[in-house]
Structures are given as C-alpha cells and as structure tokens.
Ligand SMILES: Nc1nc2c(ncn2[C@@H]2O[C@H](COP(=O)(O)OP(=O)(O)OP(=O)(O)O)[C@@H](O)[C@H]2O)c(=O)[nH]1
C-alpha cells in the first residue's frame with residue numbers, strides 16, 4: 128500500500144505498528160495527526176487530553192469494558208514532535224494478537240492506517256526535516272554496519288543539507304543580479320561584474336564537483352569498499368579471497384582457469400564494510416566463456432577502490448609486475464598493492480616499487496593476511512573516516528552532476544557573452560537541480576519515490 132505524498136497531506140490521524148516486538152518485548156504503536164490525543168484517549172483507561180508533552184502514562188488499553196493490555200501511552204504535543212503533529216505512542220506487550228488488535232481498535236476509532244514512510248513524509252511536509260534528512264532516516268534504519276550508521280547520522284544532523292543550502296544561497300544572489308540586469312536591459316548596464324561572476328562560478332563548480340566526487344567514497348562506505356583480486360591464473364586469487372573472508376567462498380583448484388565468473392562477498396572489519404571480489408585469471412585465451420570472465424575481471428578492477436595484484440613467488444620471479452599492473456589500465460584513484468603469494472614454498476624476489484606497496488603471503492597457510500587487512504583498514508580510515516561531507520545517495524549524486532552541468536553552461540555563456548536572459552535561465556536550472564536535493568523544489572514523483580521505499584510505521 129502506497130498512499131504517496133498525497134496521503135500525508137489528507138490531514139487524517141494515522142496509526143501503525145512502528146516497532147514490532149517478539150513475545151516478551153514491547154511494541155510501539157504510533158498515532159499521529161490532529162486527533163491523535165483524543166482518539167488514543169478514547170481507548171485508554173486514563174484521560175490523555177490534559178497530559179503534558181513528552182509524558183508517559185501507565186494504564187490499560189480498553190474498549191467497551193474489554194481490556195486488551197496494560198501499557199504505557201506517551202503523549203507528544205505539536206509542534207515539538209517527529210512529525211510536527213500531535214502524537215501518542217503506545218508501548219504494548221509483544222504478543223502478535225495484542226499488536227494487531229491494538230492497531231485494529233485505533234482504526235475502528237477513526238485512525239487511518241499509515242502508508243510506507245508516512246510518518247517521515249509528514250515530518251518533511253511539516254518542515255521538521257529536509258529531504259536529505261528524511262532519506263537519512265531510511266538509511267539509518269537500513270544501516271547494517273558502523274560506517275553506514277555514522278554516515279546516516281551525519282546526514283540526519285543536516286550537514287549535507289546545510290552545504291547545499293549555502294551553495295543555493297550564493298547562486299540566488301548571483302541570479303538576483305542577473306535578473307536585475309534584465310530589468311534594465313534597454314539601458315545596457317551590467318550590475319554584475321563578469322570577472323567576479325566567473326570567479327564565483329569557479330568556486331561553486333569546485334565545491335559541487337568535490338561533493339559529486341565524494342559519492343564514490345560514500346557509496347563504498349554503504350555498500351562496502353570494493354577490493355578486487357586480480358592476477359594470472361593459478362596465482363591463488365580464490366585462496367586469498369577465502370582467507371580474507373575467513374570462509375570457503377570460492378572454488379580453489381590446481382587447474383588454471385578455475386574461476387570463470389567473478390565471486391564476491393562482504394565482511395565488516397572494525398566497523399568498515401569491505402567487498403572482496405575474486406576474478407578470473409587473466410591470460411590470452413580462445414575460450415569464449417573464459418574471455419567473458421576476463422572481461423568482467425577487468426571491469427571489476429576499473430570500478431574497485433583497491434586492486435590486490437597477485438603474483439606467484441614460485442613462478443613469477445622474472446615477471447615485471449609494474450608492466451602487468453599498467454596493462455590493467457586502472458583508474459587514477461584506484462590503489463594497487465602487489466601480493467607475492469606462495470611464499471611458504473619459496474621467498475619472493477627482493478624488488479620494491481616506489482608507488483606500489485607489496486606483501487609476502489601464503490594464502491594457503493593464512494600467513495600475511497592480517498598485514499593486508501591492517502593496510503586496507505588504514506587506507507579506508509584515512510579516506511572514508513574523515514570529517515568531510517560525503518554523498519551517499521544516488522539521487523543526490525545525480526542532482527549534483529546536473530547542477531555541475533548547468534553551472535558549466537552558465538560559465539560558457541558568460542565567456543561567450545550570450546544574452547543575459549539565457550545566462551539567467553542556466554542559473555535557474557542549476558538552482559532547480561540543487562533544490563531537488565533538499566526538497567526546496569518538490570516534484571511530487573520524487574517525493575513519492577523516496578517515501579515509498581520506507582516501511583510502514585516509519
Ligand atoms: N603452496 C601454496 N599453494 C597455494 C597457495 N595459495 C594457493 N595455492 C594453490 O594454488 C592453486 C591455485 O589456487 P587458486 O586459489 O584456485 O588460484 P586462482 O588464482 O584463483 O586460479 P584461477 O581461478 O584458475 O585463476 C591451488 O592448488 C592452491 O591450493 C599458497 O599460498 N601456497
């Protein structure tokens with residue numbers, strides 16, 4: 128059931144099981160809307176209509192003399208509530224019967240069952256949260272490790288929204304001057320110093336670009352930092368994957384070309400999620416399936432944050448790893464480490480490279496694995512754990528990319544001295560795209576999409 132954003136503005140009092148509980152736990156049933164306190168009161172043994180805000184009252188849920196449960200009713204008065212409306216929360220016992228019956232009683236009394244995300248969409252519509260914060264509520268509920276949780280909390284505090292609003296404000300000032308010029312078009316005046324404009328646009332582009340670039344990190348924190356394991360066949364890539372995960376995830380065999388498709392899995396180390404990706408061994412081959420596997424391996428390497436390039440100490444002594452890594456054509460931002468494997472049989476050649484850290488391990492004997500993990504963690508902390516604002520949401524990223532394109536158009540327009548109204552229209556475009564991020568501009572379909580991804584009761 129999705130009532131969309133329109134449901135949230137029908138003014139009805141809504142209710143839902145907000146926090147379900149198992150036997151022995153306490154379930155929270157949330158009621159929100161103009162009639163919340165009187166409706167809740169009509170099913171409670173004590174009158175809640177004079178209860179002060181943020182106060183819990185112990186009593187019984189009762190209807191026509193029939194007692195359903197002994198419970199707490201907590202009253203929250205508008206506007207100091209999550210939704211911005213009067214709210215009552217019942218803490219009832221976690222029996223499936225009591226939970227569903229309590230909601231049914233509330234509906235019989237005149238509440239409407241809340242749609243997915245409807246409490247949060249009401250909070251947004253009542254100005255309690257901006258869109259990025261509302262989305263952060265969804266992220267918070269979905270966060271399954273410390274890194275994702277920390278990002279969601281940061282977004283919920285509104286840091287990202289503040290930065291977007293600051294950008295908008297500067298742009299609005301700029302747009303105002305341009306519009307003023309248009310009003311005096313006949314006089315052919317320029318209120319807005321072109322050179323200053325260009326400098327301002329340069330700064331805005333830099334900030335928007337930095338935010339957009341941070342999406343790569345933001346996404347990595349949420350979905351797991353992608354670490355791809357690459358190398359020629361039989362070097363021990365699958366053995367290393369299993370060692371890193373501490374699990375028998377991929378098939379290991381002495382036959383070169385064992386891994387055809389990519390195999391990946393995540394694990395959380397010290398609060399940071401990593402996504403390890405085992406790939407097909409890279410070599411010349413006529414085999415169509417193997418070729419496809421190799422293509423996928425190179426693809427994964429390109430989108431990875433870290434590439435672990437595996438060499439075999441027993442047979443790669445004469446190979447130049449730098450050349451092989453160069454052939455992978457990696458992104459400039461991708462970090463590579465050289466891993467000499469099978470050092471239980473023979474030690475690795477004593478060569479080091481300036482920009483490529485190297486490790487000597489035995490994946491089979493699980494030796495040297497913790498050194499790789501420590502290195503990965505140190506890198507991830509440096510990169511993902513700092514205080515700068517990080518974009519984690521694809522919708523925000525797309526908004527930033529569109530803003531950047533509009534700002535670039537504006538800059539080109541100014542340089543080519545195109546008429547002021549065209550420049551002004553590009554600036555309005557940029558403002559529009561920034562506005563869609565925080566919800567300052569709210570096409571209904573965007574809002575419905577966001578809130579329908581929530582679950583009922585939130
Ligand atoms: N002695 C020794 N053997 C190893 C080590 N790691 C892997 N092997 C062996 O090397 C062979 C290949 O290992 P895999 O992990 O399947 O190698 P791979 O790189 O995934 O190979 P492909 O999937 O074919 O590309 C197996 O027989 C492993 O047991 C190691 O550290 N020491």
Ligand SMILES: [Mg+2]
Pocket residue numbers: 364365366377378379385386405406408
């Ligand atoms: Mg393999």
